[in-house]
Amino acid sequence: FDEEELEILKQDTTVAVFEDFLEKLEVAGDFTSENIKTLIKTIQKDTGVKGKNLFMPIRIASTGSMHGPELNTSLELLGRDRVVARVKAALELIK
Numbered sequence: 001f002d003e004e005e006l007e008i009l010k011q012d013t014t015v016a017v018f019e020d021f022l023e024k025l026e027v028a029g030d031f032t033s034e035n036i037k038t039l040i041k042t043i044q045k046d047t048g049v050k051g052k053n054l055f056m057p058i059r060i061a062s063t064g065s066m067h068g069p070e071l072n073t074s075l076e077l078l079g080r081d082r083v084v085a086r087v088k089a090a091l092e093l094i095k
Helices: 003-009 014-027 033-047 051-063 071-078 080-094
Strands: none
Touching: 003 051, 003 080, 014 033, 014 051, 014 080, 033 051, 033 071, 051 071, 051 080, 071 080
16 A cells, blocks of 8 residues: 555544444345445444545545546455455554
8 A cells, every 4th residue: 555545444434334334245235236225324334434434445445546547346346255365454454
C-alpha cells in the first residue's frame, strides 16, 4: 500500500469495519454482487460508518487500489477466499 492508502486504512473506524465485514462473510450466502451490496449496507447500519470511510478501506484492502470498477462487482470477481485473505492481511497490518 502506498502512503495515501495506508492513511485511509489507519482511520479509527477501519478495524470495526473490517471485523464486521469478515464476520458477516463467514455466514453470508452466495458471494454475488447483489449479496455483497446488501452485506455492505448491513455493515453501515451496524457500525454507523458511511460513505468513503466504509467503502474505501474495503476497496483498498481487497483490490490493492483506491480506484476501479464498482466495488461489489470487483469483490465478486476476486472471490470470497481471496477477499477474506486480503482483508485479514490488511487488518493485521493496521492493528
